[in-house]
Amino acid sequence: NAGVTQTPKFRILKIGQSMTLQCTQDMNHNYMYWYRQDPGMGLKLIYYSVGAGITDKGEVPNGYNVSRSTTEDFPLRLELAAPSQTSVYFCASSYILDRIEYFGPGTRLTVT
């Protein structure tokens, strides 16, 4: 199993640009999550999904959108990038809601 994979690993955006962070898992997990990690801080939940077609907001959803058309994929969309969205983004998946064992390798995003 590849586990949880994310692309890209690094990205630099200009203010106002848009992009999609890709996330795929091959473990048939129902639960998937997007977190952001700012320097020196813990993880904050952006969005999560409990199954295909079902998504919900986390603690910091503003400026982001998600979709879950399949069990495997959970892309995160940034519209109109802002410097405040400079962060490391982790996708994750799990068998049990909130027992998160599988994280992707992360995407380091800089918005300038």
Add this chain to the structure above:
Amino acid sequence: GENVEQHPSTLSVQEGDSAVIKCTYSDSASNYFPWYKQELGKRPQLIIDIRSNVGEKKDQRIAVTLNKTAKHFSLHITETQPEDSAVYFCAASDQTGANNLFFGTGTRLTVIP
């Protein structure tokens, strides 16, 4: 929402010594407490977790203790090794949903050879 505080923010120990990291939480409904290890530039790894029906859990050199009355829990690492150097995060959840899992701000542990 839940507020999880973690101390200390940095910790240096000599190889072979023990390290203790403490977290407090505010929501008495929290009943699940995981700990994560994150090496520099890497993804977080779940290293141990505890549910509120037990007071202590051990896995080799790592143990977690929970005091629900005082609303705090701790990570204990014994016989530390250089490869234990990382940032450790605690978290707390009331298990009602993914948006109710809250993380502490992390402790950077350095094990000095």
